[in-house]
Amino acid sequence: MGKRLVVIGGVAGGASAAAKAKRENPELEVVVYEKSGWVSYGACGLPYVLSGEIPQLEKLVARTPEAFWKQGVRVHTHHEVLEVDYGRRVLTVRDHAEGRTFQDRFDHLVIATGARPALPPLPGGEQEGVYTLRNMEDGQRLLRALEGARRAAILGAGYIGLEVAEAFRRRGLEVTLLELKDRPLPHWDPEVGGLLRQELERHGVEVWTGVRVEALRGLGRVEAVETSEGVVPADLVLLATGIRPNVELAQTMGVALGPTGAIATDERMRTNLEGVYAAGDVAESFHQVLKRPFWLPLGDVANKHGRTAGSVIAGKDARFQGVVGTAIFKAFDLAVATTGLSLEAARKEGLAAQKVFIQARDGAHYYPGSRPLWVELVYEEGTGRLLGGAVVAYGQGALRIDTLAALLHRGSTLEDLLGLDLAYAPPFSPVWDPLLIAAQQAH
Numbered sequence: 001m002g003k004r005l006v007v008i009g010g011v012a013g014g015a016s017a018a019a020k021a022k023r024e025n026p027e028l029e030v031v032v033y034e035k036s037g038w039v040s041y042g043a044c045g046l047p048y049v050l051s052g053e054i055p056q057l058e059k060l061v062a063r064t065p066e067a068f069w070k071q072g073v074r075v076h077t078h079h080e081v082l083e084v085d086y087g088r089r090v091l092t093v094r095d096h097a098e099g100r101t102f103q104d105r106f107d108h109l110v111i112a113t114g115a116r117p118a119l120p121p122l123p124g125g126e127q128e129g130v131y132t133l134r135n136m137e138d139g140q141r142l143l144r145a146l147e148g149a150r151r152a153a154i155l156g157a158g159y160i161g162l163e164v165a166e167a168f169r170r171r172g173l174e175v176t177l178l179e180l181k182d183r184p185l186p187h188w189d190p191e192v193g194g195l196l197r198q199e200l201e202r203h204g205v206e207v208w209t210g211v212r213v214e215a216l217r218g219l220g221r222v223e224a225v226e227t228s229e230g231v232v233p234a235d236l237v238l239l240a241t242g243i244r245p246n247v248e249l250a251q252t253m254g255v256a257l258g259p260t261g262a263i264a265t266d267e268r269m270r271t272n273l274e275g276v277y278a279a280g281d282v283a284e285s286f287h288q289v290l291k292r293p294f295w296l297p298l299g300d301v302a303n304k305h306g307r308t309a310g311s312v313i314a315g316k317d318a319r320f321q322g323v324v325g326t327a328i329f330k331a332f333d334l335a336v337a338t339t340g341l342s343l344e345a346a347r348k349e350g351l352a353a354q355k356v357f358i359q360a361r362d363g364a365h366y367y368p369g370s371r372p373l374w375v376e377l378v379y380e381e382g383t384g385r386l387l388g389g390a391v392v393a394y395g396q397g398a399l400r401i402d403t404l405a406a407l408l409h410r411g412s413t414l415e416d417l418l419g420l421d422l423a424y425a426p427p428f429s430p431v432w433d434p435l436l437i438a439a440q441q442a443h
């Protein structure tokens, strides 16, 4: 009899692990238990379904349960794993559709239970009209809510808050963005937050920063947000105040967490328990700039974790190369990409860090339609080692971040960047690429 792999959670990390393991070793029995009604979808597309740019939620699905079954992967939706007895290699599973609880066994286990919204304690937060956005069910609820809504308040100007502010404006809502810290995208340096603020305000979003949300007003249905700076009327409130990993099930079975509070893994996505792996937002990665474990809960990382775990379980020698912290998103016309450490983060690490922040263009100055583009480079004084950076652009020009990300993986310096042969033609770049202009200034 083939060995039995059970995967808990069927979105990015879990679906990748299951599909890869089965493909590499068809002898494996592969079973996926997913608590919700959906598997293998791109949550990253949810803001664009809300905006109406993508017509249906179903478009976000990469593989249906039926497609998995055809491949021989037994996917069970509405099945929640309640408990794992690691010693006996037995799981207790609740089938919510049938209302029954049963036991199953495993030889290998992948924990891909993801993350959930981290909500601030908020009087009035349990009322109707208050939402989070994490999964397809949340997307369905918000889509319905958008039909009658006129005024939205979004708590948190992080990734979700910024993407959804655009979506709500496209749907014709009045939008107020309420951020606890002093700028949008507060985890990055202030120049980028300043550009974002301008772009949001240009598109009619009210941006309140440095604001404490005290309560949600209403008589069962939300009517307004009470803050330290005044009252914001709202018939729809989105809580986008960050996330935390779903580690509780893993913890109770004896899986060790790392310093970030997510599951500690090695480069093969193994946990401290033999035969038990973790993948996706529930797991840590190794940060190649910081040289220590780091929590980077992103979709591309989750897919790579899952693929690595699946390959290793199938008997291949796969390794996950770690992360440098690269991310990209857009708010209206402005694309913001970051990688590595901001200046603030680098200095908090005790590094002698410096930065340059320059404005260039995404094409030759004489080329019709070329637009401004900004580059930030963070580097170590003395050695010139690159530590991080940002590229902000109107469109695809922000993908220049990938050059910087590749350099960070290699521990490269400003000198290395200056020596690169980068692409040039007037529609795409000035003759000196903006990354090179920034590196020259820093050098």
Ligand code: FAD
Residues within 6 Å of the ligand: 008, 009, 010, 011, 012, 013, 014, 033, 034, 035, 036, 042, 043, 044, 045, 046, 047, 079, 080, 081, 082, 112, 113, 114, 115, 116, 133, 134, 135, 160, 246, 249, 279, 280, 281, 282, 297, 298, 299, 300, 301, 302, 328, 329
């Ligand atoms: P999850 O997606 O959280 O899936 C975990 C699954 O496990 C859940 O479906 C849950 O029901 C299930 N589960 C949990 N416990 C149990 C249990 N006990 N039994 C059975 N099932 C269980 N990332 C990017 O890189 N780029 C983007 O542009 C981007 N945009 C995003 C936009 C939005 C609105 C959101 C919400 C996220 C976005 N992300 C983006 C992040 C990305 O979606 C996540 O990193 C990714 O979904 C993580 O996948 P995962 O499988 O680890 O976890």
Ligand code: NAD
Residues within 6 Å of the ligand: 120, 155, 156, 157, 158, 159, 160, 161, 163, 178, 179, 180, 181, 185, 186, 187, 211, 212, 213, 240, 241, 242, 243, 296, 297, 298, 327, 328, 329, 330
């Ligand atoms: P986030 O951590 O990006 O942002 C949360 C924001 O809420 C922060 O700016 C924080 O200061 C603020 N905040 C916290 N408590 C607050 C309070 N009480 N009142 C007002 N503001 C408060 O988290 P998110 O936006 O919820 O997104 C969750 C995750 O989804 C991200 O960590 C990311 O992994 C993923 N995501 C990624 C992308 C992308 O890569 N394009 C897009 C969307 C989501």
